[in-house]
Amino acid sequence: MVKKNQPDDASLWSSESIRNLIRTGQHTAHTAGLAPGKLQCNLAILPEAYALDFLRFCQRNPKPCPLVGVGETGDPMLPTLGNDIDIRTDVPRYRVFRNGAFAEDTINISELWTDDLVAVALGCSFTFENALMRANIPVRHIEMGRNVPMFRTNIDLVPAGPFRGKMVVTMRPLHQDQIEQARAISARYPQAHGAPIAVGDPSAIGICDLAKPDFGDPVDIKSDEVPVYWACGVTPQNVLRAARLPICITHAPGHMLITDVAEDAETTIFQK
Amino acid sequence: MVKKNQPDDASLWSSESIRNLIRTGQHTAHTAGLAPGKLQCNLAILPEAYALDFLRFCQRNPKPCPLVGVGETGDPMLPTLGNDIDIRTDVPRYRVFRNGAFAEDTINISELWTDDLVAVALGCSFTFENALMRANIPVRHIEMGRNVPMFRTNIDLVPAGPFRGKMVVTMRPLHQDQIEQARAISARYPQAHGAPIAVGDPSAIGICDLAKPDFGDPVDIKSDEVPVYWACGVTPQNVLRAARLPICITHAPGHMLITDVAEDAETTIFQK
Numbered sequence: 001m002v003k004k005n006q007p008d009d010a011s012l013w014s015s016e017s018i019r020n021l022i023r024t025g026q027h028t029a030h031t032a033g034l035a036p037g038k039l040q041c042n043l044a045i046l047p048e049a050y051a052l053d054f055l056r057f058c059q060r061n062p063k064p065c066p067l068v069g070v071g072e073t074g075d076p077m078l079p080t081l082g083n084d085i086d087i088r089t090d091v092p093r094y095r096v097f098r099n100g101a102f103a104e105d106t107i108n109i110s111e112l113w114t115d116d117l118v119a120v121a122l123g124c125s126f127t128f129e130n131a132l133m134r135a136n137i138p139v140r141h142i143e144m145g146r147n148v149p150m151f152r153t154n155i156d157l158v159p160a161g162p163f164r165g166k167m168v169v170t171m172r173p174l175h176q177d178q179i180e181q182a183r184a185i186s187a188r189y190p191q192a193h194g195a196p197i198a199v200g201d202p203s204a205i206g207i208c209d210l211a212k213p214d215f216g217d218p219v220d221i222k223s224d225e226v227p228v229y230w231a232c233g234v235t236p237q238n239v240l241r242a243a244r245l246p247i248c249i250t251h252a253p254g255h256m257l258i259t260d261v262a263e264d265a266e267t268t269i270f271q272k
Numbered sequence: 273m274v275k276k277n278q279p280d281d282a283s284l285w286s287s288e289s290i291r292n293l294i295r296t297g298q299h300t301a302h303t304a305g306l307a308p309g310k311l312q313c314n315l316a317i318l319p320e321a322y323a324l325d326f327l328r329f330c331q332r333n334p335k336p337c338p339l340v341g342v343g344e345t346g347d348p349m350l351p352t353l354g355n356d357i358d359i360r361t362d363v364p365r366y367r368v369f370r371n372g373a374f375a376e377d378t379i380n381i382s383e384l385w386t387d388d389l390v391a392v393a394l395g396c397s398f399t400f401e402n403a404l405m406r407a408n409i410p411v412r413h414i415e416m417g418r419n420v421p422m423f424r425t426n427i428d429l430v431p432a433g434p435f436r437g438k439m440v441v442t443m444r445p446l447h448q449d450q451i452e453q454a455r456a457i458s459a460r461y462p463q464a465h466g467a468p469i470a471v472g473d474p475s476a477i478g479i480c481d482l483a484k485p486d487f488g489d490p491v492d493i494k495s496d497e498v499p500v501y502w503a504c505g506v507t508p509q510n511v512l513r514a515a516r517l518p519i520c521i522t523h524a525p526g527h528m529l530i531t532d533v534a535e536d537a538e539t540t541i542f543q544k
Contacts, residue, residue, distance in 0.1 A: 055324065
């Protein structure tokens with residue numbers, strides 16, 4: 001992956017340089033740790049006929065679905081998120097769904113792009129995880145080299161048109177003494193799921209067994225730790241699938257859109 | 273305005289009680305100072321055909337257009353902003369525009385409501401003004417009993433569909449020593465225009481004469497004070513008029529929608 005005139009460590013590359021590698025098929029792996037300080041996004045591409053309802057759904061469910069960018073209908077460029085972002089090529093791996101069923105996994109959707117599609121970018125948990133780690137709060141799944149554990153809950157989402165369902169959460173175990181600080185830090189990032197939605201007893205939000213996540217990997221919870229739950233970007237993906245749209249395209253888990261927007265910017269609108 | 277079983281001072285009434293007075297035509301005046309601690313909103317009602325572009329416009333211009341609630345198409349109720357909010361009757365005074373031209377001023381739009389209209393609520397500056405005053409930072413137009421001075425600027429908005437134009441700002445003069453605190457306080461309210469967009473020289477943002485606001489009233493600026501500018505909710509109203517929609521309904525200036533959402537809530541989604 002190393003190119004001339006670039007530092008050896010990819011984590012030091014600029015967001016634009018990394019997007020260029022992704023666009024040209026030279027980086028097809030996950031994006032965790034890349035372009036530190038830059039907002040990374042979940043992706044949902046859907047036909048315009050469903051876009052108004054989906055934006056209403058995101059507005060009504062801002063914790064799992066923090067809206068950070070929306071393209072024009074039929075236009076694959078996302079200028080409000082950075083320089084020359086082409087959503088057909090600039091995400092390392094996509095998932096395509098037809099009528100709610102998984103259709104294919106691909107690294108380029110240029111052939112699938114049509115004039116009626118709208119690209120929607122939603123914030124992701126990398127942002128507050130980076131901030132937790134800067135404050136020396138441990139993030140267990142990263143320590144263990146695993147995917148974050150994710151769980152379906154019994155928390156109803158606020159519906160909009162065909163979009164409805166239950167919230168999916170991520171879980172990170174923390175020592176009691178760290179919870180208030182973790183809450184305060186993540187609350188600073190409403191564009192990235194914000195503060196936790198629950199702390200403690202998993203059954204209170206409909207989770208049966210923390211050792212058996214619905215998505216991702218289980219992580220160790222030490223005897224003096226408490227599970228802390230944040231709203232998760234898998235929520236809109238599940239809701240989109242359940243709505244059985246004729247076509248819907250998302251990023252593959254962990255393979256996010258890297259933007260040029262600073263994670264700590266007051267708004268998610270890119271300023272040159 | 274005083275009713276049985278209500279406190280004598282209307283500022284102590286609940287948001288629901290005040291909305292009921294408004295609904296029944298007993299309160300048709302402005303809403304400044306009413307239901308302290310509750311989010312008040314700018315209102316835009318427009319045909320569904322324009323709603324996707326308008327939501328994109330708000331997402332791209334979050335400082336002047338902080339989106340806090342969107343109704344279903346044809347449904348006048350706004351359950352995500354409070355109990356039993358009917359947007360046809362629960363705002364004290366409306367302005368109706370047809371093809372961009374002012375058509376009428378009214379206290380009830382029940383006769384105008386149609387199945388294709390969408391109600392959009394945007395945060396307003398009352399929220400951060402209340403927070404500034406709680407911190408003993410003076411708000412000059414309130415001290416002087418005037419409307420806030422508002423100015424057209426040369427700051428381009430990010431366009432979406434037919435919606436485009438320049439930002440309108442409010443101006444509040446502050447002593448240099450108060451500016452950082454005012455910035456930090458207002459930044460806590462992204463749902464209400466957030467931090468200032470500029471400080472100091474008016475010509476830097478295209479304002480010719482601070483003594484001659486484009487909307488509202490002029491206010492005194494003391495010799496040791498600096499003008500501070502915040503994005504203003506008149507921005508989307510001007511943009512809507514300029515787009516010449518067949519019909520568009522807004523609140524009358526100062527006559528806001530009073531919601532049941534706490535001003536300091538993490539999200540603007542009402543939780544019973």
